[in-house]
Amino acid sequence: RSDRMSTDGFRINKCLPSLSRRAADEAVAAGRVTVDGKVVTSAGFRVNFDDEVKLDGKKQQWQPAAKAKLMSPENEFDEQAFLYLKFWKPIGVTCTSDPKDPSNIISQGKFNILPQRVFTVGRLDRDSSGLILLTSDGRVNAGFLHRSKSKEKVYEVTVDQPITNAQLQQLRDGIVISTPVQRDRGSGNVMTARTLPCEVSRTAKNRVTMTLIEGRNRQIRRMMEALGLSVTELHRISFAGITLKGLPRPGVWKELSTDEMNVIRGAL
DSSP: OGGGGSSSSEEGGGSOTTSOHHHHHHHHHTTOEEETTEEOOOTTOEEOTTOOEEETTEEOOOHHHHHHHHHSTTOOGGGSSSOEEEEEEOTTOBSOOOTTSTTBHHHHTTGGGSSSOOEEESOOOTTOEEEEEEESOTHHHHHHHSGGGOOOEEEEEEESSOOOHHHHHHHHHOOEEEEESOTBTBSSOEEEEEOOOOEEEEEETTEEEEEESOOOTTHHHHHHHHTTOOEEEEEEEEETTEESTTOOSTTOEEEOOHHHHHHHHHHO
16 A cells, blocks of 8 residues: 555545544554555555545544535644634524524525534624634634724615715614624614714625724614615625635535635734
8 A cells, every 4th residue: 555655645644534634643553444445554654535544443434524624624623723714604604503493694605514513703694694703713703893994895785776975874873773793692682872983885886895893783684774775785705804705606515725824823
C-alpha cells in the first residue's frame, strides 16, 4: 500500500470522528486502527471512500465528514476546535434545528453530516434568502448579536410598488413598528419603538439596498408594511462584512476564509 502515502484520499487521522486529531494520531501509532482489516500505524496513511476503517475493532462512520470536506475542498474541518460556516439559505428553509420541522436548516443544508453540532448566528425568516452564518462556537452569537456589538447586515429588498423619495427618507430616519421580544415564547411580549436610523439606497423603482445594525423580528417587512408596501423579495448579501462570495448558488455552504475568520476573531 505504498500508494497510500500520496496526496489522494483522506489522512487516516481524519477518519476517526470520535477523536480529536491528536488522539487519532496516538491511536494510529498505538496500532489500534485498521483499514480493510490491516493495521495502520502511519499518520500519513490515506483512506479512500470505499475503505472500512475500524478503531479498536469498531467500524467508524467517517464518510459523512469527509463528504462535507469535499463540499469545501480548500478547508480542513478538524484544523480548529470549532466550525465556522457560511450558507446561502434558500427561500423555504427555516432557521431552526428542530428535527420535527422538515424545513429545518440543519437537515436542508445537510449540516447533520458534520462532526460537530452547528447552529445559526441570528436568523433569516423562512421567506427570505441569502447569507446566514453557522458555527459550533457558542461565543459567536454574543459577539455578533448583542446590542453593544451589533454588526452591519446588508439586504436587497424588493417591494410590490415604486418607493417614493419620502418613503426612502422615512426608512432612513426610522419607523415605529411593533415586534415580539421573545419570538420563541409566543407573542405575549411586544416592543413598540422606532427603528434605528439605517442606510437605504434605491437600486430600482421598487428595490432598495438596506443596511441595518439591529435585528428585530421581521424588521424590514414590518417597516415596509408601515409604509403601505409589501415585500416580495428579501435577500441578505452581507453580515459584518462577510458576503456570499464563494457560494455559487442557493443551498451551498463553505467554511469561512482566513479574512472572514479575522472578522469572527475581532468579534469575540
